[in-house]
Amino acid sequence: MKRLIPLLLLLGLAAQARAEKADAFKPTEIKCRSCEADGVTGVVTVSGGVVIQRGTLRIEADSGRIERSPDDYQFARLTASPGNKVRFRQKADGPGERWIEGEADRVEYDERAATVKLFSGAKIRRTASDRLPEEAQGEYIAYDSRKEFYVMRNTNTGEDRPGAGRNTIILPPSRVAQPAGALANKGDRP
Structure with a gap:
């Protein structure tokens, strides 16, 4: 039961963190210092200040490998x-300024499965213009955007081992504090 409660809290976090749907139909732009692209295998190897942009999705890394499957998934x-981190940021689907951002030593993105996996020193933060941010951090975080489901584990291999470490979830309060005078004024009314 103790493990179920944090997972239910994460479901609430994930339910509002869907990626911008239109990004899936945008071209992928990759900027880097060095690139090797194999048109036969569909493998692109990049290094040196790598910046990947796809719609509102932006990923910054030191190096990477991008593969395209025969049925055109990346x-x-x-x-x-x-000493560095792979960083990503993407606008969340829906109204207003809502963003999901994260960082880790390694990030894997699977377009077909609609998953993002963060390994070693993983952090995810969801922001909205009218709310305090929601945050999660641990050694491994995997997010499935189709199922709106997070999984956190205490090792960078995605395993859960006793004594290996702890995950942290920070959820903002659901209620907003009223200004001090607002409560007193309500009590003065007949």
Whole structure:
């Protein structure tokens, strides 16, 4: 039961964190210092200040490998040099300024499965213009955007091992504090 409660809280976090749907139909632009692209295998290897842009999705890494499947789906494995992080940011679907952003030593994006996996020092933050941010951090975070489901594990391999570490979830309060005078004024009314 103790493990079920954090998962239910994460479901609430994930339910409002869907990626911008229109991004799936945008071209992928990759900027880097060095690139090797194999048109036969569909593999692109990049390094040196890698920036991947696809609609509102932006990923920054030190190096990476992007593969295109025969049925035209992309899979990307992006890594950071020691002391750096792979960072991503994407507008969440729906009204207003809502963003999902994260970082880790390695990030894997699977377009077909609609999953993002963050390995080692993983952090995800969901922001909205009218609310405090929601945050999650641990050694491994996987997010399935179709099922709106997060999984966190305490090792960077995606395993859950006793004594290996802890995950942290920070949920903002659901109620907004009223100004001090607002409560007193309500009590003065007949």
